Amino acid sequence: MNVAPGAWRYAAGPLLAAPFGFFVHPLAGLGLFALGGFVLWFFRDPERSTPPSGVVAPAHGKVSVLRKEGETVRLGIFMNVWDVHVIRSPVDGQVTDVEHTPGAHRPAFSKDSDRNERVHVRVAADADDRAPPIQEVTMIAGAFARRITPYTEASNTLSRGERIGHIAFGSRVDVVFAPSVSLDEVQVSPGDKTTAGETIILDEAEPDGDDV
Structure with a gap:
């Protein structure tokens, strides 16, 4: 294992x-x-079979947040103690910034968790200079999660499904989509279960708005 x-x-x-x-x-x-x-x-870290196309879920858990925030859409996945806590990249791209923000340790499923400790992994265009369909992945600490461990840093190149971090003992992971992605284009709904690196959360045809 x-x-x-x-x-x-x-x-x-x-x-x-x-x-x-x-x-x-x-x-x-x-x-x-x-x-x-x-x-x-x-702390198990099973292998995943990333599909050949599509934006994939960064976390193994249940969709707890899906909402419009200004010009962007936020998707949040809550991980309980039984879920795998290794986080994966939803897209190919270039890491522009990895930022740690200190904060509280409220239960990750509560509204107060928006003020919790977190690590933001921000992503820009990949080697093909294609605008990514997401802006960032945010790893959020929970009530018992006291350590967020990113595996990547600024200037790293990511592949879809690649491991980008781990959160110990319960937490949430958010994806902030690019402004070109609308709420009804997201392929999952609140309550849906996701598997990191495997579940498609956005069709690959949607990333830069050319087809919508």
């Missing part, structure tokens, strides 16, 4: 303590071993 970077930092403690826990009580040893195993499972 592949795991995200940092997994062993969280799992090593309970796994190393488990043998000593058996000397205290068998249940203590089993509990520590189970905790370490759960942490590794939580």
Whole structure:
């Protein structure tokens, strides 16, 4: 099983303590071993099969936000503790900025989460100089998520479905589409389940407004 970077930092403690826990009580040893195993499972990083076309979901979870904000559309995907927390790029493109914004740690599904700690990954045109259909991916901390780990930085070139970060222990990921994308062009609705790097959230024919 592949795991995200940092997994062993969280799992090593309970796994190393488990043998000593058996000397205290068998249940203590089993509990520590189970905790370490759960942490590794939580940080699992399965391979994904990215479709040949289309803008793909950045996160594995449930669509919790879909709204118009001024000239742009925002799509938010909430990840609970059972979801895979490795974040993937929805598009090919060039990273122009990775910005960390400090903030609160409210539940990621609440309205107050708009003020939570977050990391913005902003994207510009790819090598073909094609305007991307999204402006940024935002990784948002939740009530228990205290660490957002981006895997990319400014000037990096991204491929669709590529891993761009990880959020530990519950969170939300938002996509801000380009102004040319309208609300009714988005291919998912609130309540829909998504798989990072696989679920199409916008048809490839829509990115720069030439076909609409």
